[in-house]
Amino acid sequence: MLITCLFCLGMSAYAQENRHLRLGDTVPNIKLAHMINFPTATSTLSNFTNKLLILDFWDVGCLPCIAGFPKMEKLQQLFPKYIRILLVTKSSAEDVRKLFLHSAIARNCTLPMAIADSNLSSLFAYQTVPAYAWIDKNGVLNHFTGTPFYLKEEFIKQFIDGKKLNMPLKDEYGNFNCFESLLTEGGGRNLSNVSYYSMITHGINFDGQFGLPLVDFKTGRRLGIHMLNQSRVNLFLSAYTDSLPSNGFTRLENRVILNLADSINYQQYDQHYLDDHWKQDNIFCYEARLPPERMHLLYKVMQRDLCLYFDVKVRIEKRIKPCLVLKALNPINPTFKIRSKGGKQHLTLPYQTDSLIMGNTNFGQLIFAVELLFNSTNGSRQILLNETAIDPSTPVDIRIVKNVKDLTNFRKQLQVFGLDLVPEQKSINVLILSH
Template identity: 30%
Template sequence: MKLKLCFLLLLCPVFWVHAQDKNTSVTSVAASADHRGISIGQQVPDVLIRNVSGLNGAGQNLAVLPLSAFKGKLVILDFWATWCSPCIAMIPKMEALQEEFKGRVQFLPVAYQSFKEVDAFYKKLQQQTGNAFSLPMVTADTTLVRLFPHQTLPHYVWIGGDGVVKAITDREAVSAENINSLLAVGSLELKVKKDEKMLYDTSKSLFFEGADFDNGIFRSQLSGYITNIGRGIYKDVEVEAGGPVRRITGRNLTIPELFRIAYKKGKKETVLEDGLSKAFEPGKLTGANFMDWLKQGRAYCYELMVNQQSSDRTYALMQDQLKGFFPDYLVGLEKRKVKVLALVRTSSKDKLRTSGGQPTVNLDGFGCKMTSCFLAVFIDRLKIPFQASPLPVIDQTGYTGMVDLELTANMSSIEQVNKALARYDLRFVEKPAEIEMLIIRKR
């Protein structure tokens, strides 16, 4: 019998592009661009764009039109996805900029997802926010992504009214100031967004692929930054006689991030003392600037493989090894009284008990549905939508049984989540609490 649980966490939105369009004109252009797509200063061919909706009052009718239909305007292609939080955060900004530069600029969101999937997302977003969205969109795209290949989202391509690529940027560059400058002088000096090509299969070992582990107790390795493998965490727990049962892989992570894995703590449960936040935290750096910061000796790759007999010591082994690798720092857990966001019950009436069934959990930006799960699962899933809050999220309900929950709310809004939780007599409240914190200080 084998039980396998896999946990994959990407620390920044990563999108692997697999082009499938067989359009020969696009293929020839991509080939002439040295298989790297069209660069700044190059002319964009007048390709046909398929699955265009919402243009000139066309509503949901999917149209096919040439790129030259936008000739004379600055076109900003926005490669995005419905699961990409930074992409979604840019939607109202682009709507406002489209209105400000109406007639001179055309924002064109481009998604690899189907029209049905994207349209359903927009309908939920409009219902939730009460805002109407007017930008046209391209769905199920295979043409534009071949012209402008990329690895991370969002990804912006600025095409001038003359059909020449003026800039390729991340979201920080999308501003009224930069648009005005480009419209005024016809060119713009912006940092080019350059994505590393993802060459690593996260389901495989980073350092020990193919190694015979039958007689091994554990293996581990630490390295500096490695290009083309992305950035993230993979934790695999597998109970299977005679084979490696646990693998933890951290790719291009900072020292605090590695210790957080070892101690199973989040960023909000970490205290950096002795001024270490300046050395370990990137401040407001994002996108390419953040990746450049990591490459300056601030990121490491670590992998640990442990056999079945020693699997219960996995995290203790990782803790000890990291302390040995980084002896300049004292690291450990301490109880600290801090302000938290605590889930509490507002009555003693049991409105949570599960009615049974297969354990399932689905949580997105618009709601959550849990069946036969513990509240700890709910708390854990909220770490992403609640990431804007600086407070650790904890469970103080005291409820130990499995629950059923079904919420319809903007899951990043604590106020809306509380409104939806009221039917279960639950609520998140800010309060002081003594919790275990990960402390990192200089030795």
């Protein structure tokens, strides 16, 4: 019975993805309905044959894609007799027009562009950009990848000379259900009677990272934990979250000390999000399901699994660290100056404008905003602690405007509302990983 289910799953998956081109397929002569930087407003793919054709799939919201346009132009100039480069986007003509208004790089690009595309893009299995298709002079798809690493003079020469390039394949599912168990995703095996398991896999071809409870959709009862495309450090942080209290703050990477020779493998996804080679080796999924009477052991199981699989020892130690501590100036009545007066809910976060405006919005959004400002991917990565004792669901009114990323200015305005974000040396728990 199990063998039959596996066979059906494979056939079903192939049928769903069969419309996508595979390496070695001949690319059909697709019509390109909206052209820019080209002699005619429309074209067909046959106008780009008889040379190596590199399709650069991009989007108006992909800053790394747009930043790469000058590099692509330089390659076209270096090899005018041997390659053609076509920039392809699903973005609408209006969105591209708006991009040109504020991006000199996009506006000044001279490469031909196929915009508002649906025909050509639908042939390739991708959900994220950038993506690059290498089609030889005979119209055969040789490579489809998500890494710009091979867009270099040396690799172009190797390809022209007939040498093989070992590019990682980009092959992303367009219909992956991130909320379903990895063991049943795709309508596969009949494992509904399983009451306990734990598993670790390498990253999956799916657009996103998730850390969610595993839930029975019929009853709403929690069954376990379900984490997709996470770095090693994020997995350990999830397993030991109860040992690193922060009272609402979630980014805890700066509370990890790595005593490891291979520490680069424990870096964060956002440091390597364009490096497909690194992601293939260092992004993982974890899933565990326990019976209800054992659910309290869930994180103990996860700790055991991670330490065994990665051959790592973990200990929790107290260390003196510089922190930013969110405090109430009046501990007896901490919400005296911020408790909402009611009215319509309104929230403006500092990544939208240079301000933080909360009207009848829960206090947890302030914690989120502080983390966004002082412990985000592009921020200062401060260790943040919350000592306000304010319930995150408490509705509050807060207004902080202008230069909110400056800590001194942020504190001055926050103090008006009976709160402060105080730099202090604190003895806190840290997670130490060693072999």
